[in-house]
Amino acid sequence: MVTTALATKRELNGERKHAMNLKPLGDRIIVKQDEAQETTAGGLYIAAESKEKPQSGVVLAVGEGKVNNEGEHLPMPVKAGDHVLYGKYGGTEVDVEGEKVLILRADDIYAVYAE
Template identity: 35%
Template structure:
């Protein structure tokens, strides 16, 4: 899924608004072929560890009540952990995941 397709996806999720420091993620499509043209068999594919931010919450609150701003925004590509997400299945075989912002490993700048 390219970042250019995100506005269409965001329109579908106007009813879903992550709270606090939660982030709604659409995982990237799995790699099915290497750069050299070798097709990767289905059973040997790695877990998908990259995704795109679709929506974010407003941010967490610190001990003094001040809002801590989010470090990711919709459209960012991120590196994800193997576990820890809440799976959200919506119609049309669309699967999204909700992570806490602190669980996201890195923001990918390409």
Template identity: 50%
Template sequence: MKLKPIYDKIVVKRMEEKEQKTPSGIIIPDTAKEKPQVGEVIAVGNGKVLNNGEIRPLAVNVGDKVLFNKYAGTEVELDGEKYLVMAEDEVLAIIE
């Protein structure tokens, strides 16, 4: 099954973080870490509908690495993978 977002929505997969250790060698468990705020765009909608009815193409494309705020989007699980579905305006920046 695939997710096909509509309008100005995008599907983002969070980037996996490497295992984190403190300087003294203590491994920080996943439950104590914040979720990464960087992800890869997996799918994009066809564009934002403007007030005059025109559709503006999205600024992000499939494959872009994006930075988003901590509480952006709605988390969904599909085929055992977790994704975020969010509006394009929740993206803070494209990482080049």
């Protein structure tokens, strides 16, 4: 079974989010990145060019998973709505319907966490 994001507004973590009509293939995962940190711990504002790329986000959609040698789909480690951590340079950032999302492989996800 494939979990996909719908091309309508929906509730996600208590906020209205716009989701795109994308269906990831194989073991790919579509993630909405968290916002980059605006200020330092001391309260100083960070210039846009100096902001660190976020390494966490919310899963919007997941593919069916990898296929093993017997032709069976291996279960995906995450589901839509999960909060995940991933590598700084992992995945491909794309702009879909005016919304920037990250497309990652399942192996690029390091951990799932509760917010």
